[in-house]
Structures are given as C-alpha cells and as structure tokens.
Amino acid sequence: MKEMVIQTNRLTKKYKGQTAVRDISINVEKGKIYGLLGRNGAGKTTIMKMILGLTTVTSGEIKVFNEKLKGNESSIYPRIGAIIETPGFYPNLTGTENLKIFAKLRGMTREDGIKHALEVVNLPYKDKKLFSNYSLGMKQRLGIANAIMHEPELLILDEPTNGLDPIGIAEMRSFIRKLSEERGITILISSHILSEIDQLADTIGIIHKGVLLEESSREELEKRNRKYISLEISNASKAINILEEKLHLSDYEVEEDTKIRVYDLEVSMAGINKLLVSAGIEVSELHLCHESLEDYFKKITGGEGIA
Ligand SMILES: Nc1ncnc2c1ncn2[C@@H]1O[C@H](COP(=O)(O)OP(=O)(O)OP(=O)(O)O)[C@@H](O)[C@H]1O
Ligand SMILES: [Mg+2]
Incomplete structure (x- = not known):
C-alpha cells in the first residue's frame, strides 16, 4: 500500500x-x-x-x-x-x-x-x-x-x-x-x-x-502520449484519399491543409513517401513524433490547453 x-x-x-x-x-x-x-x-x-x-x-x-x-x-x-x-x-x-x-x-x-x-x-x-x-x-x-x-x-x-x-x-x-x-x-x-x-x-x-x-503518475501520462507520423504535404485532402484507398489508413488527423498526423504505425514511412510522391504530391516533411504533454492537455481541457 x-x-x-x-x-x-x-x-x-x-x-x-x-x-x-x-x-x-x-x-x-x-x-x-x-x-x-x-x-x-x-x-x-x-x-x-x-x-x-x-x-x-x-x-x-x-x-x-x-x-x-x-x-x-x-x-x-x-x-x-x-x-x-x-x-x-x-x-x-x-x-x-x-x-x-x-x-x-x-x-x-x-x-x-x-x-x-x-x-x-x-x-x-x-x-x-x-x-x-x-x-x-x-x-x-x-x-x-x-x-x-x-x-x-x-x-x-x-x-x-x-x-x-x-x-x-x-x-x-x-x-x-x-x-x-x-x-x-x-x-x-x-x-x-x-x-x-x-x-x-x-x-x-x-x-x-x-x-x-x-x-x-508521470509514467501513466507518458504511456498515454501516442506516437505518430507527421506529414507535411502539398495537399492534405488529396493525400488522405490516396492513403485511405491504397494503405487502408483510418487512424489519422488532419491538422491543417498541408499537415497530417498518422497514428497507424503499421505503415512504413518509406511506403507513404513513395506512394504520395508517385501521385504527384510533394512531401516536404515526414517524421516520427511523440505527442507532447501539452497536446494531451489541450485535448482534455477541450482545446484550451494549459500554458
Ligand atoms: N477570496 C475570494 N473571494 C471570491 N472569489 C475568490 C476568492 N479567492 C479566489 N476566488 C475565485 O476562485 C477561483 C479560483 O481561484 P484561485 O486563486 O484558487 O485560482 P488559481 O488556480 O490559484 O489561479 P492563479 O493561477 O491565478 O493563481 C477564481 O475564480 C477566483 O476568482
Ligand atoms: Mg493561485
């Protein structure tokens, strides 16, 4: 105890x-x-x-x-x-x-x-x-x-x-x-x-x-902070169509017109890159990220965040 x-x-x-x-x-x-x-x-x-x-x-x-x-x-x-x-x-x-x-x-x-x-x-x-x-x-x-x-x-x-x-x-x-x-x-x-x-x-x-x-506890919070692939591309909606159709992605979030977060980590980053580039979409950034504590707080406080 x-x-x-x-x-x-x-x-x-x-x-x-x-x-x-x-x-x-x-x-x-x-x-x-x-x-x-x-x-x-x-x-x-x-x-x-x-x-x-x-x-x-x-x-x-x-x-x-x-x-x-x-x-x-x-x-x-x-x-x-x-x-x-x-x-x-x-x-x-x-x-x-x-x-x-x-x-x-x-x-x-x-x-x-x-x-x-x-x-x-x-x-x-x-x-x-x-x-x-x-x-x-x-x-x-x-x-x-x-x-x-x-x-x-x-x-x-x-x-x-x-x-x-x-x-x-x-x-x-x-x-x-x-x-x-x-x-x-x-x-x-x-x-x-x-x-x-x-x-x-x-x-x-x-x-x-x-x-x-x-x-x-800190450990609990850290576990909850999910990993994701951050994508910066020329056209998010077009990219989503392709990713859904070809890779059957469903766990993602569109942040801006040009930014997507892919939470499904089964797919390879190289595979995503190749697919998008071959469809004529420019990929300016592609990397693995960790959701920060701040992101998490924003989520649970209904978007207001803390600091
Ligand atoms: N003596 C008081 N009389 C009336 N309302 C009060 C009094 N003290 C605090 N409050 C109200 O209670 C709420 C909580 O205030 P509190 O000072 O506990 O917040 P806090 O989290 O410490 O904020 P801060 O980061 O600004 O110090 C606020 O809405 C504040 O206006
Ligand atoms: Mg105070």
Missing part, C-alpha cells in the same frame, strides 16, 4: 455561491512531488489554502498524515512548511534576522535550522544585506528557507517560480528536487506552466475550472 500524506475527499469551496473548487479528491504520496497544474483561476491556491486552514472548507474532507485535519490542526500544522503568498518579511532586516523572527514566532529554539535552511537555498548566513535590497530570486529563496527551517515533512509551494527569470526558475527547481531527494520531504507544488510541472512532478493533478480532470 502506498502511504499518502495528503488526501482530500470531494473537497469543495464556494465563494458567495460561486464554486471555486468542486469535489476535488487528490492523493499526495509520501516522499513524492505532486504538481497541481492549471490555468489562472483554476483553483490551485484555493485548494492549498484549504489544506493550510487559511480559508474555510465549504464541504468535503481533508486528511493529512493519515489523520483528519479537522480537530487535529495543532499536531498537523507544525509538520508542514508552506509558501502561499509572499511571507511578510521585514524590509529593514537582513535575511537571517527575518528568519530568526519567524523562528521565534513558531517557537523554534535551535538556530542551526536557520543556517541549514539558508544553505539549502544558497543564501549566506548572517549576511549584512537587507531584505529590501534582495532580488526577486533571493526573496523567493528566503521564502523557501522560511518554509523549511523547522524541518517539515510536507512542503506546500504555491507557484514558487512566479516572476523568476529562467536561471532563477532552474535554481528553484534544483532546490525543490534536492529537498525531495535528500530529505525525503513530500512536496505539493502548483503552477500554470506545464513544462515546470512536467520537469519536477512525480504525480500530476490537472485542475480546470475548479475540477480535477485527471490525476496521473
């Missing part, structure tokens, strides 16, 4: 009669990175806020560490670290001073937690630089340090790479991976950027308009 760290059961949130999250049941496995993927307004932050008790639950249930959250908040929350909105750091203090204040508020007594957390995110300990002079990347990293300094077992990160440049994004990804691999922390992360979730998450939950469309 897989051990779950978060399980929600038909979790629902309504804001003044408007449903922001509807009947969402997610399962976050211990030690794994779970990526919530969805467009702006999909409901990602609302789900995280409900788990963290920052907004009320309209209906449904949340279990964390195998216990009902309701009634067990005081034993569960100390085991969680989170970044939801930018934590209110003091601009006139240094990073280390800021963390000391937050540590005190949480009743943390050991200072090596702060030192260690700063090490993980590559920020200097007891540096003189004030928070107000930090770059956005440094601010986000301090946010992570703040979330991990009490050594939580579960980390909840709402769009931790928002606003970062590509190098900042790559760095953030490596910290998150490090926390997962080296410390075995379970991580729930959200993003509206597909490639980000794709590169990090072991399990992906796709949220669209408040509904969980799918929850799959």
Whole structure:
C-alpha cells in the first residue's frame, strides 16, 4: 500500500455561491512531488489554502498524515512548511534576522535550522544585506528557507517560480528536487506552466475550472502520449484519399491543409513517401513524433490547453 500524506475527499469551496473548487479528491504520496497544474483561476491556491486552514472548507474532507485535519490542526500544522503568498518579511532586516523572527514566532529554539535552511537555498548566513535590497530570486529563496527551517515533512509551494527569470526558475527547481531527494520531504507544488510541472512532478493533478480532470503518475501520462507520423504535404485532402484507398489508413488527423498526423504505425514511412510522391504530391516533411504533454492537455481541457 502506498502511504499518502495528503488526501482530500470531494473537497469543495464556494465563494458567495460561486464554486471555486468542486469535489476535488487528490492523493499526495509520501516522499513524492505532486504538481497541481492549471490555468489562472483554476483553483490551485484555493485548494492549498484549504489544506493550510487559511480559508474555510465549504464541504468535503481533508486528511493529512493519515489523520483528519479537522480537530487535529495543532499536531498537523507544525509538520508542514508552506509558501502561499509572499511571507511578510521585514524590509529593514537582513535575511537571517527575518528568519530568526519567524523562528521565534513558531517557537523554534535551535538556530542551526536557520543556517541549514539558508544553505539549502544558497543564501549566506548572517549576511549584512537587507531584505529590501534582495532580488526577486533571493526573496523567493528566503521564502523557501522560511518554509523549511523547522524541518517539515510536507512542503506546500504555491507557484514558487512566479516572476523568476529562467536561471532563477532552474535554481528553484534544483532546490525543490534536492529537498525531495535528500530529505525525503513530500512536496505539493502548483503552477500554470506545464513544462515546470512536467520537469519536477512525480504525480500530476490537472485542475480546470475548479475540477480535477485527471490525476496521473508521470509514467501513466507518458504511456498515454501516442506516437505518430507527421506529414507535411502539398495537399492534405488529396493525400488522405490516396492513403485511405491504397494503405487502408483510418487512424489519422488532419491538422491543417498541408499537415497530417498518422497514428497507424503499421505503415512504413518509406511506403507513404513513395506512394504520395508517385501521385504527384510533394512531401516536404515526414517524421516520427511523440505527442507532447501539452497536446494531451489541450485535448482534455477541450482545446484550451494549459500554458
Ligand atoms: N477570496 C475570494 N473571494 C471570491 N472569489 C475568490 C476568492 N479567492 C479566489 N476566488 C475565485 O476562485 C477561483 C479560483 O481561484 P484561485 O486563486 O484558487 O485560482 P488559481 O488556480 O490559484 O489561479 P492563479 O493561477 O491565478 O493563481 C477564481 O475564480 C477566483 O476568482
Ligand atoms: Mg493561485
């Protein structure tokens, strides 16, 4: 049996009669990175806020560490670290001073937690630089340090790479991976950027308009991404006629007037080429492709896609 760290059961949130999250049941496995993927307004932050008790639950249930959250908040929350909105750091203090204040508020007594957390995110300990002079990347990293300094077992990160440049994004990804691999922390992360979730998450939950469309492991998703032959030709409808008649093709999709995807991989690419060319159709491209995760999401979100 897989051990779950978060399980929600038909979790629902309504804001003044408007449903922001509807009947969402997610399962976050211990030690794994779970990526919530969805467009702006999909409901990602609302789900995280409900788990963290920052907004009320309209209906449904949340279990964390195998216990009902309701009634067990005081034993569960100390085991969680989170970044939801930018934590209110003091601009006139240094990073280390800021963390000391937050540590005190949480009743943390050991200072090596702060030192260690700063090490993980590559920020200097007891540096003189004030928070107000930090770059956005440094601010986000301090946010992570703040979330991990009490050594939580579960980390909840709402769009931790928002606003970062590509190098900042790559760095953030490596910290998150490090926390997962080296410390075995379970991580729930959200993003509206597909490639980000794709590169990090072991399990992906796709949220669209408040509904969980799918929850799959990376392997399951990869299996579902079909292979196909991509054809670029001078005339798609003429080509289709020939392919249907001579090769009895039926599993294909016309993308544009000049582009076809053939999912039937029994036929040889050389055979297709020869046939079309001999019928006077120009073949400008012919190659084997893998349907991307993005294609897949477009399909299940009804063509809207994610990022
Ligand atoms: N406090 C609130 N009052 C009323 N409606 C809200 C409130 N917070 C969120 N909503 C609505 O709930 C829905 C889900 O919002 P949420 O912030 O959870 O989405 P999200 O997936 O985090 O989006 P984003 O990618 O923009 O952060 C949206 O329609 C939003 O307008
Ligand atoms: Mg959000």
